[in-house]
Amino acid sequence: RRLALSPRQAAALVAAGPVSDGGPRVRFAPSPTGTLHVGGARTALFNWLLARQQDGKFIVRVEDTDTARSTRASEDSMLADLKWLGLDADEGPHAGGECGPYRQSERGELYTKLATQLIASGAAYPCFCTEEELEAKRQLAEAKGEDPKYDGTWRGADPVLVASKIAAGETYTVRFKVPPATFFEIDDVVRGRVGWDVGATVGDFILLRSTGVPVYNFCVAVDDALMGVTTVVRAEEHLTNTVRQGLILQALGYALPRYAHLSLVLGEDRSKLSKRHGATSVDQFRREGFLPVGMINYLTTLGWNDGTDKEIFTVEELVDLFSLERITKSPAVFDMTKLRWVNAQHIRIMPRPELAALLRGYLVQESLVVDDGSAAARAFFLQVAELAAERVEVVNDIAQVVEQVLSYELASTVVSADASAVVSDGFGEVAAAVTASYEAGQMPTGVEEDFAGAWKAWTKVIGDATGRKGKKLFMPIRLALTGSLAGPDVGATVQLVLLADGRASKVVTMAERMAQLKAVKLPASA
Numbered sequence: 001r002r003l004a005l006s007p008r009q010a011a012a013l014v015a016a017g018p019v020s021d022g023g024p025r026v027r028f029a030p031s032p033t034g035t036l037h038v039g040g041a042r043t044a045l046f047n048w049l050l051a052r053q054q055d056g057k058f059i060v061r062v063e064d065t066d067t068a069r070s071t072r073a074s075e076d077s078m079l080a081d082l083k084w085l086g087l088d089a090d091e092g093p094h095a096g097g098e099c100g101p102y103r104q105s106e107r108g109e110l111y112t113k114l115a116t117q118l119i120a121s122g123a124a125y126p127c128f129c130t131e132e133e134l135e136a137k138r139q140l141a142e143a144k145g146e147d148p149k150y151d152g153t154w155r156g157a158d159p160v161l162v163a164s165k166i167a168a169g170e171t172y173t174v175r176f177k178v179p180p181a182t183f184f185e186i187d188d189v190v191r192g193r194v195g196w197d198v199g200a201t202v203g204d205f206i207l208l209r210s211t212g213v214p215v216y217n218f219c220v221a222v223d224d225a226l227m228g229v230t231t232v233v234r235a236e237e238h239l240t241n242t243v244r245q246g247l248i249l250q251a252l253g254y255a256l257p258r259y260a261h262l263s264l265v266l267g268e269d270r271s272k273l274s275k276r277h278g279a280t281s282v283d284q285f286r287r288e289g290f291l292p293v294g295m296i297n298y299l300t301t302l303g304w305n306d307g308t309d310k311e312i313f314t315v316e317e318l319v320d321l322f323s324l325e326r327i328t329k330s331p332a333v334f335d336m337t338k339l340r341w342v343n344a345q346h347i348r349i350m351p352r353p354e355l356a357a358l359l360r361g362y363l364v365q366e367s368l369v370v371d372d373g374s375a376a377a378r379a380f381f382l383q384v385a386e387l388a389a390e391r392v393e394v395v396n397d398i399a400q401v402v403e404q405v406l407s408y409e410l411a412s413t414v415v416s417a418d419a420s421a422v423v424s425d426g427f428g429e430v431a432a433a434v435t436a437s438y439e440a441g442q443m444p445t446g447v448e449e450d451f452a453g454a455w456k457a458w459t460k461v462i463g464d465a466t467g468r469k470g471k472k473l474f475m476p477i478r479l480a481l482t483g484s485l486a487g488p489d490v491g492a493t494v495q496l497v498l499l500a501d502g503r504a505s506k507v508v509t510m511a512e513r514m515a516q517l518k519a520v521k522l523p524a525s526a
Helices: 007-016 039-051 072-085 106-121 131-143 159-167 216-226 241-252 283-286 291-298 313-321 336-349 352-365 374-390 396-407 408-413 417-423 427-439 450-466 472-484 492-499 510-519
Strands: 025-028 057-060 124-126 172-178 182-190 190-196 206-208 231-235 258-262
Touching: 007 106, 025 231, 039 057, 039 072, 039 231, 039 258, 039 291, 039 313, 039 427, 057 408, 057 492, 072 283, 072 291, 106 124, 106 206, 106 216, 106 241, 159 313, 159 427, 172 241, 182 241, 182 258, 190 427, 216 241, 283 374, 283 427, 283 492, 291 313, 352 374, 352 396, 374 396, 374 450, 408 492, 417 427, 417 472, 427 450, 427 472, 427 510, 450 492, 472 492
Parallel strands: 025 057, 231 258
Antiparallel strands: 124 172, 172 206, 182 190
C-alpha cells in the first residue's frame, strides 16, 4: 500500500534537513520501467560494496515519477533481483527507514514545497509559455543555428502579472533560474575534474510540469540531499544531469555529494550492451542457472580490479578490497564466456552439500528427479554434485550431464569405429563376467558407506576372473556399464545409475543395462 507524504509531513522533512548518521550513505535509484539489467546491477553492487566496506548505509530509492511507464510489477521484479544477488538494503521501500517514503511518486508534496521555496528565494519562477509557444521558440532557434534552450520569456516577468495569472487559474511550469556566467565543476572520483559553462549550455530548465509533476533532475537532487547521500555512484550517462542537480542543490543550500560516474558496459562488438547480445537482465541469468556469487564476482570486475591478476573472489573478499579509486575510466566489455568460466569456478569450490541442495532444487523443479528424502536420495544428490563440480558452468547444465550419465547407448557404440579396438580385444569375455557377477549379487548397490572401496574390490574380482588389469580391464568395464568410451569416472557413474533407480525420470537402470549387455550383438570381428 502506497502512503504519500502529507503537506505537514513534507514540511517536517524539509525543516529537519539532510539526514546524517556520521557514515557514508549511498543509493541505488532504479526507474521501474523494465527489468534490472547488467549495468544497473553493477551500479547497485558498487554502491553496496562501498556501504558494506565502510559500515555505511545502502539505500534503495524507486524513481517512478514517469507514471506512463513505471509499474509495480517492474519494481517488485527489480527488488527481487537485488535480493537474489544478496544486495540487502538498509533503507528502501521494503526495508523502511527514517527518510521514507522511498518511492518518488509518494514524495510529491516534498517537491512542491521546495519548488515554492525556490520561487520565494528568487531561484525559480512560474512560466506560462504554452507548448505551441515553446515549439515555435525551438524552431526559431534551430533556424538560426542556435542551441534550442529556453529564452527566459518569463524569467523577469512583472510579479503583479504573474500573480494575476495564477489567481486566474492559468497553468504554468516552474523553471529554475540558471545563474548567468556560471561555471559548474565537480571532482569525479572516476573521471577527475569535469566542468560545464552553464550559461552557454544550460537554459532555464523545468522543475515542475504544468500538471504539478516534478521532473527527474529536481527529484534526484532533493532526494539525494534530504536522504543524506554522501556519494553518488552511477552510470556515465547521468554525468550531464549532474550540472542541473548541482545547481538545484546549491540554490537550496545543500552540500553536493561526491560523484563517481561509471563507464558503460559494452557488448563484445564494442556497442552498448543490449538484448541483441543475449541475456542482459539479472532474472535471465538467474533462470539460466548462474550463482549470485558468480554474478557478483564477474560484475565487480567489469571496470574494477584489485591491482593483481586474481580473478576469483568471494563476496567477503570483494567487500574488503573494493575501492572507487580503482574503477577504470574505460568501458567494460561484457564477455559471456568469461562469466560462465567465473561461475564455474564458484561451482567448483562450493561445499558439496550446498551444491547438492542447489542441484536438487533444479532437478526436482524440472521433474527430472523425485526426492523421497531417503538416505539413498541424499547420496544420489551428493553424487550429482561431484559430477557437476567438474563438468558444469551453470546449474542448468546439470540436466544434460545427468541425462547423459543415466543413458545407455551400448548397441550403437559397440558397432562404431571408435569402439572396434576395445570390442575386438575380448570385450565379450569381460561382458560375460560383468553380467554373471551382477546376477550373483556381487556388484555394489550404491548405498555402501565406502562405495569407492567396494567398487575397487569389485573391479578386482572382474580382473581376476578375466585375467585382465589396467586399461585392458577398465575400458571394457566402462563400455559394458556405461555404454560409452568416455565420460565421468566409471565408479561415480555406476553409483549414480544405481541410486537413480526409481527416482530419475530418464534412467536406464542397471538391470536394464545388464539385459542389453547380454543381448547385444557384437561385430563378427569380436
